[in-house]
Amino acid sequence: MGCAKRIIPCLDVTDGRVVKGINFLELRDAGDPVEIAQRYNDQGADELTFLDITATSDNRDLILHIIERVAEQIFIPLTVGGGVRKVEDVRRLLNAGADKVSINTTAVLNPQVVEDAAGRFGSQCIVVAIDAKKVDNQPFEWEVFTHGGRNPTGLDAVKWAQKMVSLGAGELLVTSMDRDGTKIGFNNPLNKAISDAVDVPLIASGGVGNLQHLVDGVTIGGADAVLAASIFHYGEFTVQQAKDYMREHGLEMR
């Protein structure tokens, strides 16, 4: 009863190509985006997320062509994030075939974009991505960071999550900057604190190293969906293996 917990492979895109690398270093071409998306779809991925990590704005439009091509052939929800600055950016991504658009740094710099985009296109397609890090110099536990974790904002991640939902975010993608790339598991206390504080679904991200981490993300961290990149990209596990494991551990899966 309820919803199956979702597994969401995340594909990094730069200059119109899907790439993989370790901590953004040594980025290598990982192949055709449609083929990769198709492979994850065939393995039973419940959704796909594309993160545009293109450094310059010159080649940003290339992501649109990728989304167009994927949306012609893959019939599961597609989320696109990275470099979204204006309501117009949201519109263009949705028109290309994205079902949801993820807003990160812009949500902090200009929260009005979240409210305007949700008002215009509906909360169901607005995901706010929150990058949080544990801090000891603030009266709260987790602080929101922007620009890929470089810039502190002084914002309490839990309160920020509530504010984003009140402005119209339909889902939250929470990445622990402490855990990202560590393979020691999601930051479950962070996710649990946010999940308990809001009514909208939470996607956990950052730190997955094995399949038990996915289970813990749901059962301990209260996540409704789990996002992972490297464990799938490097062929350590297939999405199907991850789903089987989660199902064997009592979770409702598709």
Added chain:
Amino acid sequence: MSRLQVAIVDYGMGNLRSVANAFKAVAPSISIAVTSDAEQIAQAERVVFPGQGAMPDCIRELDARHLRQSVLDATQQKPFFGICIGLQMLFEHSEEGDVPGLGVYPGEVKRFPHERMVDVHGAKLKVPHMGWSQVHQTQVHAMWAEIPDQARFYYVHSYYVVPDDASLTAATTAYPFDFTGAIARDNVFAVQFHPEKSANAGLQLLRNFVNWKP
């Protein structure tokens, strides 16, 4: 202008490309178009009525394009497939914005009540209801052909329909209580979930619609 086999009604609310893409994938040889042309909709063999966003906006935009009558006519005349808000708008009234719907069927569109959103283990259930849930077929229907009972479809919504006439319901989903996931009556079939985003089960439903002879 040749007669469309499937007309997807476009009234400016959201992206209909996914719906069109999915139909093209299952029926590459049929003529299909996203259209806001009343004449084209009137001539079409089959009509798809999608919708996303908020129902008050959907009703307003539908009227702004003078398509209300086209949609009402289609519900009386030809195979008609409502999706998401396209299901909700068929009813008399919605709690969302306290607006009247098209009133094809008596009944109400309600929001998931905060106080009931707890599962059997006491865990909080999120609203919007977003994700893959089992769809229990409560009617034998040509639209369910080749789709197993309790197949999972992708939902994303905060409101659900409550038909006055319970026999309209063609499927239910539990979240946590059973709500109407699909309705069927004569030439009309409409679903709350998104078949165009529901992988193989969803594609089969679209294929069934193309072949449906009510």
